[in-house]
Amino acid sequence: MTPALRARRILLLHGGLALLLLLCQFVLPDYHHTNFVSIMVLAVYALGYNLLVGYTGLLSLGHAMFFAAGLYGAGMGVHYFAWNPVVAFIAGAAAGLFLAVLVGLVALRTSGVAFMIVTMMFAQAAFLTTLYFNDVTHGDEGLTLTQAARSFALFGTVIDLTNPAIRYNLAWLLLAGALAVMLLVVLSPAGRVLIAIRENEERTRMLGYDVRRYKLAALGVSGxxxxxxxxxxxxxxxxxxxxxxxxxxxxxxxxxxxxxGVGTVAGPVIGTLLMFYLIEIARDYSSSYMIVVGAILLVLVLFFPKGIIGSWRARGQGWIP
Amino acid sequence: MSLGPHLLLAIMEGTVSAFVLAVTALGLSLVFGVMRIVNVAHGEFFMLGAVLAWWLTSLVPEAPFWGFMLALAVAPLLVGTIAIVADRFVLQRLNYQPEATIVATIGLLYILQQAVLSIYGPEARPVVAPINFRIVLPWFGYSGYKLVVVGAAILLLLAAWYGVTRTRFGLIMRATQFDGEIAQAFGIPVKRVYAAVFALGAMLAAAAGVLVVPLQQAHYLMGLDPLLLSFVVVIIGGLDSLKGTIVAAFIIGLSDGIISVFFSPTLAKIIATLAVALVLVFRPNGLFGGKVR
Amino acid sequence: MTLLAVSNLARSFGGIQAVADMNFTLENGEIRAIIGPNGAGKTTFVSMISGRVEPSGGSICFDDIDITGLRSWERVRQGIVYTFQITSVYRNLSCFENVALAAQQQLGRDLPFWRHPPRAALTVAVEMVLEKVGLLARKTELAGELAYGHQRLLEVAMGLALQPRLLILDEPTQGLSESEIANFCALVKEIGRGATILLIEHNMDVVMELAHRITVMSNGRLLAEGTPAEIMANIDVQRAYLGT
Structure with a gap:
């Protein structure tokens, strides 16, 4: 397959997926409309996670700390300092990056199982910290941001983040942006090096690459x-x-x-969508709906380790990034 | 209460939790040591022990002592059976590949925890202590059952130590730990040893759960803390050192008790988790494990 | 001109002295073979030169610069390239990707690490190297699906794409057929015109054909050094190694 044909197919698959999600807002009933906002935002989280796990081969069990860094970074800013939501968003993303680099400087000295446990421990410490500073964070109970605090003026028009249509399209923009970032990274020479690290770390080092720096960068972008x-x-x-x-x-x-599909660009989006609804359906039937999480995890590890897109790619569709 | 008695109480509470922790962590350490896998569902075996103890004691409400003895005998056996099933149908199929096994045991964690939630419910239920006397100190009264917990934990630890160092099974286990392939070549049924070790690890956790339930009540989410603390202990103690595990259990148990009494339990846990992460990064063989792999 | 100068290099593993007190120099443009019985410390020795194993004593100078403290990947950037004894290609990537990883490193060496050489230059470099080892026709095949001999060639191609000044080949002909070996020797001679080569090899025919000079190691020490003819005539070597 020529590079041009491959590029066209990649654009078609991922552009098509994005377009489909954009058009969904016109047909979805209110309830699912809101769900899709959640799904698109969480899919961005999944994309970030996959950059580390799927493309660099580092299995983290503590990514909640980076998600929470963004959540608290933005949320506390709006609540206590009345930040403009745009500023809060940038601050939240920066908090994720900052924490990831900080954790990476320590945790990347380990790999494999030790890395899994170290990240899990750091995340647990971060979780406990949100409980410890209960006066500020209100712990489990949490904080609610007012509607007024969640709107801002941009070029003279007021953008209200509680408005469903605005919210949906902004979430879509974020997801489309994250998909584009992932494609750019994964298809770039740097992405090639990340994949090489996943496949054979020592070989990559002996090709002259500073492996730790690439891992740190991957963790940073993931965060x-x-x-x-x-x-x-x-x-x-x-x-x-x-x-x-x-x-x-x-x-x-x-x-x-x-x-x-681990190590695919489109996989995490589809995985997030399916899992979100599976959990929603299970929640309707039973209060112990988290059993679905356990069962699916087990089934995937045992019988379906490549996931949906990964299995498709393995059936002669090697062009899928 | 003034500082002295406060500290005494903290040390006494810390000692009890240290012994329970030592038993739980020993199970995790055995499994890691021999099979080289990290069992994230270990805390759920602890929780199952506690919940089964509630169920078994409720079968004989008129005789709490015998009910408790029944629980102490039967609950670990039931949990061990579950562990064997999990080993056979999950871990063995994954060839004990370390990373896949962690993901699988996370799955197992949710399955066990949520199954208990749906059968047993979300309530925390008390179990009556098998004996009922209080030690009266000038400053505070102290439940005599806690001494029973310490005694039983000591017995379990001694039995485990004897089993590992003095019996034929212990020898087979250590041979497998040293090198699974060579052990296989010498005719040791490695798969069966793995199943037995996994069951033994689970039974130790379950026994600790049974011992703790009269002090703590049985609840479906009670597995998380012992899991994390066991990680802390096993990592700080050195990943396959029996002695290290027990020493670390004391350090963690006591400091946890003391920091919890004087400061806050949350702070104690933050310190412990950060400490363990740093130990794992900078001293991967633990603070007491001397040998380099 | 001396390219590599090793003095008093030593390494022990848990009390066992794998390499002791090695002094060794390599001239620019030379093809040098290291021979010796199994366990003589040959791989440990070249691993210290490539930076994969840290020495417990001694120093290594490359091009008159002390590189003893440099990490392995930094040495690659200085031009010391190691090809693995056990074939270590990226099995799930195509031949092109395998070589591209090496070429991209070489071409982008002076760029900051997030920047990379232009795609066209990279393609040219990769195809040139693949052509040289005779794998151009297989550039889209997965490395893991190649025949063993081809995998070895790919391994060398990855080394070549790094444009080595010193290429270390660790038992490159092991497991190759007669005709593959002949091919391989021609390739190494060709590479030898542009780079210095350090070769660990068991096959004496290959050694005799390629090496300008031979170093013999035994029990972690230097036993003898000389031209192929001198080594063949050396009584000590015959006793320790050739077994005659």
Missing amino acids: LLSGAAGAAYVLFFGYVGSSFAAIPYSIYPLLWVLLG
Whole structure:
């Protein structure tokens, strides 16, 4: 396949996926309309997670801390300092990046299972910190942002983030942007190096690459996307609480990415969408709906490790990034 | 209460939790040591022990002592059976590949926890202590059952130590730990050893859960704390050192008790988790594990 | 002119002295073979030169600069390239991608790490190297699906794409057929026109054909050094290694 043909197919697949999500807003009933905003924001989180797990081969069990860094970075700014939502969003994304680099400087000395446990421990410490500073964060109970605080003026027009249509399109913009970032990174020479690190770290080092620096950069971008998702989440839904920093929020992205396809660009979006509704449906039937999370995790690891897009790619569709 | 008695109380509470923790962590440490896998569902085995203890004692409401003895005997066996099933149908199929196993045991964690939620419910339920006497100190009264917990934990630790160092099974286990392939070549049924070790680890956690339930009540979410603390202990103690695990359990148990009494339990946990992350990064063989792999 | 000068290099693993007190120099443009019985410390020795193993004593100078403290990937950037004894290609990537990873490093060496060489220059460089080792026709095949001999060639191609000044080949002909070996020797001679080559090799025919000089190691130490003819005539070497 020529590079030009491959580029066209990649554009068609990912552009098509984005376009489909954009058009969904005109047919979705209110309830699902709101759900899709959640899904698109969480998919950005999944994309960020996948950059580290799927493309660099570093399995993190503590990504909730980066999501929460964005959530609290933006949420606290709006609540206590009345930041403009745009400023709060940038601050939240920056908080994710900053924390990721900080954690990376320490945690990237390990790999494999030790990296999983170290990230899990750091995330647990971050979660407990949100509980410890209860006076500021209000812990589990959390904080609600007012409608007034969630609107801002841009070039003379007021943009109200509680307005469903605005919210949907901004969430879509964020997701489309994140998809574009992922494609740019993954298809770039730098992405090639990340994949090489995943495939054979020692070989990559012996090709002259400073592997630690690439890993740190991957973790940084991963944290940035996770933080951006967290910041968008609090601005769109107006609530910030400790539960977003707890262990399940580190497990969810793993589940979304595994279901959609580890190391694929489109997979995490599809995984997030399917998993979101699976959990929603299970929630209607039983209060112990989290059993779905456990069962699907087990089934994926045992029988379907490549996930949806990954399995498609393995059937002779090697062009899929 | 003045500082002295306060500290005494903290140390006594810390000692009890240190012993319970040592038993739980020992199970995790055995599984890691022999099978080289991290069992994230370990805390759920602890929780299952506690919940099964509630169920078993409720079968004989008229005789709390015998009910409790029944729980102490039967709950670990039931949990061990669950562990064997999990080993056979999940871990073995994954060939004990370390990263896939962690993901699978996370799945197991949610399945066990949510199954308990749907069958047993969200309530925290108390279990009556098998014996009922209080030690009266000048400053505070102290439940005598806590001494029973300490005694039983010591017995379990001694039994585990004896089992690992003095019995034939212990020898087989250590051979497998040293090198699974060579052990296989010498005719050791490695798969069966793995199943037995995984079950043994789960049973230790379950026994700790049974011991703790009269002090703590049984609840479906109670597995998380022992899991995290066991990680802390096993990592700080050195990943496959029995002695290190027990020493670390004391350090963590006591400091947890003392910091919790004087400051806040949350702060204690933040310090412990950060400490463990840093130990794992900078001293991957633990503070007490001397040997380099 | 001396390219590589090693003095008093040593390394022990848990009390066992793998390499002891090695002194060694390599002239620019030379093809040098290191031979010696299994366990003589050959791989440990070249691993210290490439930076994969840290020495417990001694120093290494490359092009008159002390590189003892440099990390392995920094040495690659200085031009010291190591090809693995156990074939270590990226099995799930195509031949093109494998070589591109090496070429991209070489071409982008002076750029900051987030910037990379232009795509066209990269393609040219990769195809040139693949042509040289005879794998151009297989550029889209997955490395893991190549025949063993081709994988070895790919490994060398990755080394070549890094434009080495010193290329270390660790038992490159192991597992190759007669005709593949002949091909390989021609390739190494060709590479030898542009780079200095350090070769660990068991096959004495290959050694005799390629090497300008031979270094013999035994028990972690230097046993003898000389031209192929001198080494063949050396009694110590015959006793320790050739077994005659």
